[in-house]
Amino acid sequence: MTTVRPTDPPETGSGPPPRVAVEPEYGFPRSLFRTLARIPVPPPADPRTWRSPLRGTWLTSVFGAVLLVGLPIVIITGLLSYIAYGPQFGQAIPADVGYLHLPYFDWPSNPSWLYRLTQGLHVTLGMILTPIVLAKLWSVVPKLFVWPPVRSLGGLLERISLLALVGGILFEFVTGLMNAQYDYSFGFSFYLAHYYGAWVFIAGFVSHVVLKVPTMVRALRVGPDGSGAFGRWLNDGVAETEPEPMDEAELAPLAPNRPTLSRRGLLAMVGGGSAMVAVLSVGQTWDPLRPLALLSPRGQSYGTGPNDFQINRTLAGSGIDPARLGAEWRLTLRGGATEVALTRDQLLGMPLHTATLPIACVEGWSVYRTWTGVRLRDLAALAGVPDPANAFVQSVETSGAFARATLQNNQVLNPDSLLALRVGNPGEETVDLSPDHGFPARVIVPALPGVHNTKWVSSIDFRPGTG
Amino acid sequence: MAAFLRSWRRFYGENPLHLLSVLGCIALSGYVVSLVYTDPSAIWLAVWFLGAVIAHDLVLYPLYALADQPLTISRWARRRYGPERPPRVPAINHIRVPALGSAVLFLIYLPTITGRGEDALRFTSGLSTAGIWDHWLLITAILFLGSAVIYAVRLGVAARRTARDGADV
Known part of the structure; x- marks a missing residue:
């Protein structure tokens, strides 16, 4: 019943050839890192812990490319909101942010929908990107537990910058989502936290983009199998889905399970999640869809009268x-x-x-x-x-x-x-x-x-x- | 120059641009900390910053990875010990997709669904979050029902195809 594709190696009965990890590059002191690497480690540091056949440089690059477009929009609209509050009058919060702001300018009063657009984008796009951020983090989680945890001084510094990146994005999403839903249980000033948190995230994000864009572009161009055929990986069904080859990024699994989901299936699932969040949240800024904003407090209607619209302070x-x-x-x-x-x-x-x-x-x-x-x-x-x-x-x-x-x-x-x-x-x-x-x-x-x-x-x- | 780069790499493990980039990141983060550490709430900012990482990496991720285990284990067990004939249509993703959809909505809208923002919302807007929990349950039901209907249709199509192929043979 099985169909053998012409490119497949002949069946030998012993299964696919064993996957071999690519030897990472070690910095000084190399012998120490090499020795550490030889110590057998339990899960989750053991690379065999990570069994999804879908993880790999290509998959992470796809999520990364989407976020590389989406997150700068969220960042810039957020920084614009600070300008819109009028920092020149000391009424943006926090009032004194040193050099951490866009160049000051008088916020335009034309077109009238300008703040509606920028802030609607900031909040709604942030919500829509949440499933993609979670998927991106899922795709790189083996790196968190990799053994030895650092292989060089460069690796150590990069780990610190990744704390700014991952901590920054999680902090921003958690505080942003909570504030938009009136949950102030964090106990600090939302404006202050979200603004400074944003700059820590920006630090991590810019550094990460500089370091990883070449890898991303290469992975997207050559495809996960080096064939240059981006499309093939989206055409593969579950049965044809093969793990990505091992590379120095250490995302592809050493001991993959048999696939239960194709790559296009995973991307459709994550994209579908984002689409669902979009449908459920756009209604809070766009009246025709307001009845669909079933989970937002602001999806609720006050009625149809002239004064029946959202109140921000009773x-x-x-x-x-x-x-x-x-x-x-x-x-x-x-x-x-x-x-x-x-x-x-x-x-x-x-x-x-x-x-x-x-x-x-x-x-x-x-x-x-x-x-x-x-x-x-x-x-x-x-x-x-x-x-x-x-x-x-x-x-x-x-x-x-x-x-x-x-x-x-x-x-x-x-x-x-x-x-x-x-x-x-x-x-x-x-x-x-x-x-x-x-x-x-x-x-x-x-x-x-x-x-x-x-x-x-x-x-x-x-x-x-x-x- | 090439010799320098080689020995640099042997020492540092990455190229010099890498150092520039991570130092830039650490310097900017340090500047943010220097602005905020005198704030009375600085300690809580740090707690929430690190707490968010721990909550995601060491709580949320293991939870959903474990939640997926019964699905993959049962699939493995079925292949190993079940009848020879593989299932016509695997059910696994028909459970995964609605479960993940429901979970991600719960996560994003958690303050509203659980009514955590209720008091502040009533104070500012006069609105309440009553009924939003029901909306979430309703959406969850729709996701699972929709998935079940699609599964049934796929099963039917597969059964017809098998029957037809069987007749041909």
């Missing part, structure tokens, strides 16, 4: 006495010669502008709404500072970290930047903001991180330019 959570948001509420504008105080009715009497803008959270979710309110630049002109350097917005709330925010010049002057009084479903009539969404008035600025769109605004301080 009025109850803010600790504000609701009486302070009633008739006694005033908006105070500062910066000019005299303070200006406005009631809500006076604000409604000013020229109103309506814009449809997303509100996008650092946690990765976003929603589109139509907002009606007074342009921030009109308020700046009213205050007597028509071209402010920046504007400091203070909420009636005083306790939280995001009860205030400083806006850049471009964010104040953007014609769609509003002190919103009303909100509605995209493209529909707007109604008064609900208390949870910032009644009597809240800021909404295009492409601004969600938490900086201050709710329950009490004052805006327009600071004159220096030039």
Whole structure:
């Protein structure tokens, strides 16, 4: 019943030839390492522990190539989020990061979906890559237990850099996934941990890419059997699947089991896992798929009314006495010669502008709404500072970290930047903001991180330019 | 030059660029540590950093590797001691795939599925995580059922093919 391919060696009845490990290169002191290597070791240091016939340089290179494209996107969008928080005003967290940041620039307020895109990519792509990261780690796990654990000074240093790489990525994924799901049991500041952790990961990642890209490119080009036929390894079914040849990377198994899964089967399984996570998580930023975001807290709907959209801080959570948001509420504008105080009715009497803008959270979710309110630049002109350097917005709330925010010049002057009084479903009539969404008035600025769109605004301080 | 490179390699074990790259990594990591070690939470950052590695490499990985053992052992046992005729369609991946799919979702969404973020979520958004555990069970059921249906179809196709081949012979 078995089909013998023309390239197969003739059956001798003694099974395939025994696989022989490639002698690794040892540094100084060579005799010590050689002696250590001769000592018989128990599992998991014994290379016979690792029996999957699929592990090998080629397979690891496939996962590595996907991550080499995906992870830089996650890294850069993450670093951009730090810029979007406005580090020039000391309101990015952590505030002082030495040289560890992208070059500072004023975060654009156009296009309005910019932060929605960058942060949606950061969080969602991170989640989608999780199965691939796990598969990559699975594929290299024999290296962790290899005997002797180091073969040279270079090997020792590389192990340290791998701690930055593996520890970095696991730390970033664990803290990121926990924060996006409101689990703060780590007890430290998420922003601080995730930002510094990212730089340790970047250190490990860049070093690893420099060291391993040549191996990856070679493995992908020549294929696992040296034939140059990438496709063959994807055409092989379970029965045809052979282990990769032994090489100095020490990933291919010395004593492989018979395959129970083909390479294409494994890749389909990992890719399918990522696709499933994509389907279940994209809904938190993309309304048509929101019903499929079955496992995200932000997949839940508040209803269909104009004020039924995601809340990031409830009025109850803010600790504000609701009486302070009633008739006694005033908006105070500062910066000019005299303070200006406005009631809500006076604000409604000013020229109103309506814009449809997303509100996008650092946690990765976003929603589109139509907002009606007074342009921030009109308020700046009213205050007597028509071209402010920046504007400091203070909420009636005083306790939280995001009860205030400083806006850049471009964010104040953007014609769609509003002190919103009303909100509605995209493209529909707007109604008064609900208390949870910032009644009597809240800021909404295009492409601004969600938490900086201050709710329950009490004052805006327009600071004159220096030039 | 070539002689230097040779003796360098004999001493260090890798080429000089390797040293440059790993030293760069260690220097940058060291700079991060120098910025963060005065923070009161620095010790917990270190604990979670190392804890994440230990949890993955020495707990999670062995657990799922062991979980796969019954499948591979039973397959081996069947081949060794079972009837001569191999199974028409191996079932092993029809168990592996939905189990892994369910497990990876549990891992990614663990705080929500287990309700660990419940209090903070209610405080910030007024939402609760009630029902999300059921969603996970539902998705798990769909994965296993879907896998079972595909298995049944493959089994049927294989049986028909065997019957037809048998008739031809």
